[in-house]
Amino acid sequence: MEAGQASAPRNRLAVAGARATTEAMLRSQPRGDVIRNTVFAGLLLLAVGIALAGLLALLIQAFAKGSSALSLDLLTNPPSTAFPEKAGYRPAIIGSLQLVAGVILFVVPVGIGAAIYLEEYADNSRWWNRLVEINIQNLAAVPSIIYGILGLAFIVRGPLDLGFILAAGSLTLALLVLPMVIIASREALRAVPDSIRQGSLALGATQWQTIRTQVLPASIPGIATGVILAVSRALGETAPLLLVGATVFVTFDPTPFGTDGYSAMPVQIFNYALRPQEEFQALAAAGILVMLVVLLAMNSFAIWLRNRYEQRW
């Protein structure tokens, strides 16, 4: 590592020298190359510009359309088809909070547990451990609607048979984001250098004591970042909930095991968005604004956490 660092300026010097020589031999770069170079750089800038403009347009449009519906009523009133000017997101917000609480209760122990097993205990030369690894990577990319089908056939009906209750929706979302938590936690655990483990083991600690008192505390910021990102994904997910009973029109406060139905923020936004009337479109846009603010806050916190507590070993 040190040799590499010392040689970097020397390398750059050698490159600059060789380049100067080559250009002198070729009597500057051919004109076509210079033009092509400029055009290419322009195209790249255009690409970045389009991506950023798309993001910006989305935010501005949500604000332009939704600002008229922004008020405290939006958060505290139930939805209504008869009085769109008074309609809000109250049951959806309460539903989303409960859904997310369930997701956290499930993915934190299970996700971190799986990550610890795969990083600290599993022998990677065994085929079954490699299978688990490929399987998790694949699960992370399975379409969310497939998790909805799983939830419908396995959790709502079938073996678990919970019925169309909020807890079933929560479990479905938890399974959906579990691979994200496992992958992020593994990366955080991997970043802890082996010397920490060896030092602890050499002092007589058992493997679990080493993990609990040394490895885990050192990797908590990375794990927390992964969990927050996973939770924000669960918060914004709509498709699987449609299949596991998040009914679009719930006017009462949902409970985890209530059988009268439940709603969630993105599902309610979806319902408003489907209605062509101007008032409902404004409600949808305002809901999107609320959700974007919450998600942005969560993601910024996650990024801040990562940068603030990132340990350099």
Add this chain to the structure above:
Amino acid sequence: MLQAESKRYGERAIKWLLALCALLSVLTTTAIVISLIGPTIGFFEIVPADEFFFGIDWTPQFEPPSFGVLSIVAGTLNVTLWGMLFAIPVGLGAAVYLSEYASPRVRKTVKPALEVLAGIPTVAIGFFAVSFILPEIIVPLWPEGLLGGAAGKPFLALAAGLGIGLMVVPIIASISEDAMSAVPRGLHEGAYALGATKAKVATKVIFPAALSGIVASIVLAISRAVGETMIVVLAAGSTPKFTLNPVESIQAMTSYIATTATGDISTGSVDYKSVFAVGTVLFAMTLVMNVVSIRLVRRYREVYE
């Protein structure tokens, strides 16, 4: 030989408990496969396989119903095609810019912005697609009468496609940029030393060297596009059509599932089973793409890291 004084049953119990957590992921996959297969077999007992796989009419509500899955597969491909035509150049351009051109300060603002874009819920992108991209961008810009024209249509495959394209740009950009950053400095420096311009280095050296990662990012993006639900439900409509015409209202596989399998559907009906048959096709398509992309990423990691 050093040995622990006790057998340490607690340690072993913990290990097994943790292994159980990891095993849960395998159980999830197994459960997905089981829950798809059962009703799918039931579906094929009612609907002949050749009608399903080769038919181009998807009309479950008609009497007699027709279940030609190619119609909604075409809908998915239609949206994916136009989305990728947008996302591949934009995503790769952004990746090359970030890895080769951007100053550290620009990187520090552009990368988080792309992360924000990646974190936007798809229901918001779907709303944006149907209420902004369609009326404000496609309708004014689309040449009148071309392929049937865009004006006056409330849903367009192209609107959903562009929305999906916007959604997958961060995926392509970030994975491709990772792959480009993994190319050793020596290759850059060698090319610069020979007098190559920045554009030449990027296109002739970095791009080929990072190709497996770039292809992986595109394959993963296609897989995401094929599996995306909310954007197509909101912007592409629900009229199954066997066409790749971007200015048509179509139905994608995911939107059929999402609009059919809502709470009140009865378990034994053909419609219920058809959801699982379509789900199986969707799962198989994305599984193949995911495995290909995972392998490709591993390849560039093996070569350079």
